[in-house]
Amino acid sequence: MLNGKNILIGITGGIAAYKICELIRMYKRNGANVRVVCTPNALNFVTKLTLQNLSQNEVGVDEFDIAQFKPEHISYADEADIMLIAPATANTIGKIANGICDNLLTSVACAFSKPIIIAPAMNCGMWNNNFVEENISKLQAKGIYILEPEEGFLACGYEGKGRLCDLNKIYEKTVEILSLQKNLSGKKIVITAGGTIEEIDSVRYISNYSSGKMGIALADTAYEQGADVILITSVDTQKPYGVIKIKSAEDLKNAVENEYDSADCIIMAAAVADYRAKNIADHKLKKDETSDSFTLELVKNPDILQELCKKRDKVLCGQNLSDRKNNKPLIVGFCAESENLIENAKSKIEKKGCDYLIANDISRKDIGFSSDYNEVTILDKTGSAKKLERAAKTKIARQIFREIYG
Numbered sequence: 144m145l146n147g148k149n150i151l152i153g154i155t156g157g158i159a160a161y162k163i164c165e166l167i168r169m170y171k172r173n174g175a176n177v178r179v180v181c182t183p184n185a186l187n188f189v190t191k192l193t194l195q196n197l198s199q200n201e202v203g204v205d206e207f208d209i210a211q212f213k214p215e216h217i218s219y220a221d222e223a224d225i226m227l228i229a230p231a232t233a234n235t236i237g238k239i240a241n242g243i244c245d246n247l248l249t250s251v252a253c254a255f256s257k258p259i260i261i262a263p264a265m266n267c268g269m270w271n272n273n274f275v276e277e278n279i280s281k282l283q284a285k286g287i288y289i290l291e292p293e294e295g296f297l298a299c300g301y302e303g304k305g306r307l308c309d310l311n312k313i314y315e316k317t318v319e320i321l322s323l324q325k326n327l328s329g330k331k332i333v334i335t336a337g338g339t340i341e342e343i344d345s346v347r348y349i350s351n352y353s354s355g356k357m358g359i360a361l362a363d364t365a366y367e368q369g370a371d372v373i374l375i376t377s378v379d380t381q382k383p384y385g386v387i388k389i390k391s392a393e394d395l396k397n398a399v400e401n402e403y404d405s406a407d408c409i410i411m412a413a414a415v416a417d418y419r420a421k422n423i424a425d426h427k428l429k430k431d432e433t434s435d436s437f438t439l440e441l442v443k444n445p446d447i448l449q450e451l452c453k454k455r456d457k458v459l460c461g462q463n464l465s466d467r468k469n470n471k472p473l474i475v476g477f478c479a480e481s482e483n484l485i486e487n488a489k490s491k492i493e494k495k496g497c498d499y500l501i502a503n504d505i506s507r508k509d510i511g512f513s514s515d516y517n518e519v520t521i522l523d524k525t526g527s528a529k530k531l532e533r534a535a536k537t538k539i540a541r542q543i544f545r546e547i548y549g
């Protein structure tokens with residue numbers, strides 16, 4: 144089941160480290176290539192020689208202890224399809240959640256752009272500690288899969304939640320995530336994210352509060368599932384896939400149009416400004432001392448989503464029936480509403496003509512703009528609506544792809 148897959152296991156200093164020996168055998172028996180990185184403390188519980196023999200690969204512990212120069216944290220991160228950190232101590236969880244890279248394992252985790260599973264194991268008091276809870280939430284919000292510890296008798300003598308979860312559960316989750324990776328392979332997916340910036344003069348602009356987090360979560364998920372991804376955004380971000388930086392609605396329109404012909408799917412998650420300044424001054428506008436008011440004339444931006452849908456439908460109209468089966472590209476819009484969400488979304492999908500519309504309520508502070516969480520309703524052309532309950536944006540992104548691609 145795991146033929147050709149590269150699994151990177153990170154082991155930290157907890158008593159459950161010995162159980163990972165059996166997990167390595169399970170992965171290997173099913174065809175995976177396994178590499179192991181350990182924190183120095185992990186070697187108090189299990190030997191490097193054991194891990195090396197079981198994985199049939201050299202085990203990494205110290206990023207500076209290398210015979211031949213190779214930036215180890217990058218090479219481990221590049222080679223693997225998935226990273227599992229088990230058992231994960233409260234200490235390593237805290238470091239990863241806060242971007243601390245003080246050993247090989249935490250550096251690899253920080254450089255890793257593909258799926259990460261973390262299976263914590265610790266004393267029950269530590270698991271219930273507020274800092275640990277916050278760190279776990281941070282990791283979940285970043286799309287890291289957490290396999291929670293189980294209740295039972297703990298090695299420290301306590302009874303409670305803290306035991307490393309069952310190895311079969313870790314194995315099954317690994318297979319499930321790796322099988323998802325193929326879902327979107329061969330598809331080119333173009334995603335827009337973030338607000339647009341409409342200049343007024345050389346120092347001022349009109350924009351909005353969109354953080355781009357939802358669009359970026361969709362792009363990360365599409366990449367994770369094997370798609371060829373192009374992210375068009377005003378947000379500064381570095382990704383292992385193509386990113387086209389834009390400012391204004393006009394830049395965004397040009398960028399999307401350039402990708403249109405080769406795209407299998409276009410997702411318009413960007414919060415595009417509806418208007419722009421009629422004239423952009425190439426210098427800083429001076430205050431008018433003779434007046435208490437200032438009038439800025441705005442003109443309407445094109446509705447990019449609507450134009451894309453019109454263009455697609457026009458091409459389809461000109462085709463004979465057999466060609467029409469290739470209904471390319473699939474077009475997905477977003478809909479930001481602060482009142483009457485479903486009612487407005489229904490009229491928007493009809494007006495714009497897209498295949499799906501993802502409606503979110505931007506009046507709520509616990510979801511939407513700037514938040515790591517969202518709660519959305521997906522509408523399709525037939526008028527049917529499905530609500531996705533509040534969850535981390537990465538989880539919502541995975542659910543959206545499941546809805547539109549099955």
Ligand code: CTP
Pocket residue numbers: 392411412413414415416417444445446447448449475476477478479480
């Ligand atoms: N959109 C677009 N071009 C615009 C405005 C919006 O392509 N000029 C797209 C957005 O990317 C989104 C969808 O249209 O996918 C809906 O955006 P939204 O802001 O919810 O709606 P608007 O069409 O701008 O209408 P209104 O502001 O009146 O709600």
